[in-house]
Amino acid sequence: MSRSMANRFTPYMFMAxxxxxxxxxxxxxxxxxxxxxxxxxxxxxxxxEAEFVGLKNYITLWNDPNFRESLGVTLRFAxxxxxxEMVIGVGLALLLDRDIRGMxxxxxxxxxxxxxxxxxVGLMWRYMYHPTVGTFNRFLDGWGLPKIDWLGQHALGSVIxxxxxxxxxxxxxxxLAALQSLPRSALEAARIDGxxxxxxxxxIKLPLMMPVLIVTGLLRLIDAFKVLEVILVMTEGGPGxxxxxxxxxxxxxxxxxRELGVAAAMSNYxxxxxxxxTVTMFGFTRWQEARAARIRAAVEEDA
Amino acid sequence: MPxxxxxxxxxxxxxxxxxxxxxxRMEDNEFTVLVxxxxxxxxxxxxxxxxxxxxxxxxxxxxxxxxxHLEPKDRDLAMVFQDYALxxxxxVAQNISFALRLAKRPKAEIDKKVxxxxxxxxxxxFLARKPGALSGGQRQRVAMARALAKDSGMFLFDEPLxxxxxxxxxxxxxxxALMSQRVQKNMIYVTHDQIEAMTLxxxxxxxxxxxxQQQGTxxxxxxxxxxxxxxxxxxxxxxxxxxGEIEDTGAGVFVKGDGFALxxxxxxxATAKAxxxxxxxxxxxxxxxxxxxxxxxxxxxxxxxxxxxxxxxQSVLLCRCGPAKVMVEVNSETPVALGQTLTxxxxxxxxxxxxxxxxxxx
Ligand SMILES: Nc1ncnc2c1ncn2[C@@H]1O[C@H](COP(=O)(O)OP(=O)(O)OP(=O)(O)O)[C@@H](O)[C@H]1O
Ligand SMILES: [Mg+2]
Numbered sequence: 001m002s003r004s005m006a007n008r009f010t011p012y013m014f015m016a017x018x019x020x021x022x023x024x025x026x027x028x029x030x031x032x033x034x035x036x037x038x039x040x041x042x043x044x045x046x047x048x049e050a051e052f053v054g055l056k057n058y059i060t061l062w063n064d065p066n067f068r069e070s071l072g073v074t075l076r077f078a079x080x081x082x083x084x085e086m087v088i089g090v091g092l093a094l095l096l097d098r099d100i101r102g103m104x105x106x107x108x109x110x111x112x113x114x115x116x117x118x119x120x121v122g123l124m125w126r127y128m129y130h131p132t133v134g135t136f137n138r139f140l141d142g143w144g145l146p147k148i149d150w151l152g153q154h155a156l157g158s159v160i161x162x163x164x165x166x167x168x169x170x171x172x173x174x175x176l177a178a179l180q181s182l183p184r185s186a187l188e189a190a191r192i193d194g195x196x197x198x199x200x201x202x203x204i205k206l207p208l209m210m211p212v213l214i215v216t217g218l219l220r221l222i223d224a225f226k227v228l229e230v231i232l233v234m235t236e237g238g239p240g241x242x243x244x245x246x247x248x249x250x251x252x253x254x255x256x257x258r259e260l261g262v263a264a265a266m267s268n269y270x271x272x273x274x275x276x277x278t279v280t281m282f283g284f285t286r287w288q289e290a291r292a293a294r295i296r297a298a299v300e301e302d303a
Numbered sequence: 304m305p306x307x308x309x310x311x312x313x314x315x316x317x318x319x320x321x322x323x324x325x326x327x328r329m330e331d332n333e334f335t336v337l338v339x340x341x342x343x344x345x346x347x348x349x350x351x352x353x354x355x356x357x358x359x360x361x362x363x364x365x366x367x368x369x370x371x372h373l374e375p376k377d378r379d380l381a382m383v384f385q386d387y388a389l390x391x392x393x394x395v396a397q398n399i400s401f402a403l404r405l406a407k408r409p410k411a412e413i414d415k416k417v418x419x420x421x422x423x424x425x426x427x428x429f430l431a432r433k434p435g436a437l438s439g440g441q442r443q444r445v446a447m448a449r450a451l452a453k454d455s456g457m458f459l460f461d462e463p464l465x466x467x468x469x470x471x472x473x474x475x476x477x478x479x480a481l482m483s484q485r486v487q488k489n490m491i492y493v494t495h496d497q498i499e500a501m502t503l504x505x506x507x508x509x510x511x512x513x514x515x516q517q518q519g520t521x522x523x524x525x526x527x528x529x530x531x532x533x534x535x536x537x538x539x540x541x542x543x544x545x546x547g548e549i550e551d552t553g554a555g556v557f558v559k560g561d562g563f564a565l566x567x568x569x570x571x572x573a574t575a576k577a578x579x580x581x582x583x584x585x586x587x588x589x590x591x592x593x594x595x596x597x598x599x600x601x602x603x604x605x606x607x608x609x610x611x612x613x614x615x616x617q618s619v620l621l622c623r624c625g626p627a628k629v630m631v632e633v634n635s636e637t638p639v640a641l642g643q644t645l646t647x648x649x650x651x652x653x654x655x656x657x658x659x660x661x662x663x664x665x
Contacts, residue, residue, distance in 0.1 A: 183386075183388065183391070185384045185386055185387075185388035186388045186390055188355050188382075188384070188388065189382070189384060189388040189389075189390070189449075190390070190401070191355070191374070191375045191376060192354075192355075192375045192376065192380065192381065193401050193402035193405060193449075193453070194376040194402050194405045194406060195376070195405055196376075203390075203401070203405075204390060208391065208392060292435075295433070295435045295436045298436045
């Protein structure tokens with residue numbers, strides 16, 4: 001082997017152990033899941049014993065009203081949490097982006113919810129939502145207002161509120177970082193040009209933050225599709241199917257209904273959805289980089 | 304167009320005071336240049352006028368009315384920033400028209416103004432481009448055009464040319480001078496480049512360490528600097544300084560130092576006589592020395608030529624006079640050789656005397 005060849009292969013040699021571990025840890029389970037989704041498989045069988053049924057699991061699911069209901073709940077959940085979290089998180093960042101004494105303490109407090117383990121968040125909110133002894137209803141009662149059936153009739157809304165409480169800080173810190181890296185002088189120029197604080201937000205701050213906001217929003221969206229623990233602890237998907245998001249249904253299909261093949265197929269549907277979002281996100285960043293490169297090229301041409 | 308009056312302006316950042324009482328009057332249509340070394344408080348002064356920094360003490364009057372409590376947008380001014388401060392997400396036309404659009408002017412008027420201003424600064428072909436796709440010089444023009452489009456009473460510039468290369472800077476400087484004649488506004492221009500200051504200004508304000516050192520026309524400041532700092536700051540190559548002592552002999556009033564004894568003439572002799580035996584610093588500009596082999600020793604400096612810098616028609620000679628270094632500007636045709644000891648006649652009107660302790664002019 002020539003020397004230059006050896007040089008060329010060296011990096012791959014060093015990467016090989018990591019690549020092998022990745023392949024085993026990541027690709028093997030994934031392949032297992034895809035393989036399993038084509039079988040009528042219950043937990044007492046090994047995968048080899050399970051009968052091959054082709055696309056049957058996928059087709060059954062597609063026609064299953066419960067699955068559709070669950071998909072709808074997931075989409076609604078994701079849509080509402082991301083929308084509210086973006087609006088509140090970005091709004092708070094715009095509000096708190098100033099040098100006032102005590103602001104750093106306030107900012108630190110705002111990001112606390114994000115650091116709490118999801119199970120704890122679920123337990124905490126379940127207690128606060130409790131129909132008789134929960135914080136909210138006792139409070140309402142104290143003011144002489146009618147109690148609200150938080151985790152019953154309004155379960156989805158209540159679950160959404162808890163998620164907003166936990167994840168708005170994520171949007172908040174990223175927006176704040178984006179805000180603080182905006183070109184200062186452009187904002188000063190806008191002030192001189194006659195922009196009111198509101199107009200500065202609309203015409204300068206938000207457009208310049210947009211790339212960060214889009215990526216942040218997509219990240220949250222991907223995460224919102226996978227949420228499980230908080231809802232599992234708070235409602236276990238009920239009442240009825242009203243808060244049964246996909247992740248929860250997958251876990252129940254596998255453990256309660258003992259249909260591993262169907263659960264695997266459902267996971268694959270979710271995976272496809274998330275892949276679509278991830279590809280969108282990568283596409284967006286790639287597009288941005290390409291645009292930046294084009295602009296640089298144009299400048300060099302002029303020079 | 305307004306007169307602007309700064310009345311004992313003071314700026315503090317926490318416990319640090321960076322401006323120590325700036326008093327300044329700028330008349331109608333005047334081009335005022337604030338000049339001084341880095342960190343002397345030029346930008347701070349300008350930003351206080353613009354309303355981007357709070358005033359710690361003192362007041363700013365525009366046409367006799369106090370404005371220091373007003374927002375920048377209510378002060379009727381336009382500003383060009385050192386880094387241009389263009390809006391990166393708007394194209395050139397949108398950048399230029401931003402203020403007009405905020406003011407809700409009719410669309411036809413905005414379009415007309417944008418075209419007009421773009422033509423003035425030569426940007427007509429670039430109206431649809433974003434700032435990221437422009438060169439430094441073009442961005443600088445956009446910043447200028449944006450300020451022009453506003454039609455405000457005063458223009459503020461904070462080192463608008465400092466990010467350009469030398470050639471472009473010269474070109475833009477000339478265009479700025481032309482523009483300032485045409486638009487007839489109050490202009491306040493900050494720079495640390497004394498050539499920009501000398502060429503553009505109606506009035507130069509030299510600042511140092513948060514104090515105004517001197518203000519006046521470029522000529523006044525060049526010919527009659529009030530202290531050693533101003534004398535050394537303006538003029539290229541800079542003024543030569545030689546330490547000496549005033550002696551009143553029977554033959555006249557002399558400045559004597561290590562390696563020279565210069566006889567003072569006329570008015571200067573009279574002034575110096577009152578300060579006999581005082582420790583002073585003698586200042587002579589390189590252009591006030593001329594090669595003259597026949598000059599009388601009392602009217603000349605005898606210098607050892609060490610280095611000659613050829614700059615074209617002129618050459619700058621770096622010479623030694625006792626322990627001090629002296630620069631001399633001569634015609635490049637002058638026959639000088641390195642290592643020679645030559646006499647250079649001193650222009651009697653180009654002699655400056657400074658108190659060595661206080662550095663104030665005598
Ligand atoms: N935000 C601030 N906090 C504390 N000190 C400051 C602040 N801004 C400026 N200063 C100080 O004020 C002084 C004047 O600053 P200024 O920006 O006005 O200088 P300048 O004359 O414009 O200098 P340059 O030519 O480098 O731009 C400097 O010593 C600087 O350190
Ligand atoms: Mg400055």
